[in-house]
Amino acid sequence: MRIVVDLNRCQGYAQCVYLAHEVFRLTGTEALTYEPNPDDARRLEVERAAAACPVRAIMIDRLDGAERGAAS
Template structure:
């Protein structure tokens, strides 16, 4: 999983920080920092954080090859 935050759109509401504090952090007063490639175990939290963003600044992208299942 790869996430991208449009920092020009982000207004520092920090809903993402509350929902996925392992991935999103506030530095200083309103500067958001984040882990662009969090573990898949964080997927649900990151999806909830993206959905909760009031300005929809968080985009979640699947990495190539991820989520592929091999059928025998």
């Protein structure tokens, strides 16, 4: 899975951090950092975090075997 966060849209509400703290982190007062390619085992918590974002700044893409092979 691949995550992209529109950091221009992100307002630092941190709902994603509460729901998927191993994928999303706040550094400083409002600077969001994140793991762009988390393990698929975290899919449910990442989907919940994306759904909880009040400004819809989180986008999730699924990478299957064909896409990974093409990216190499």
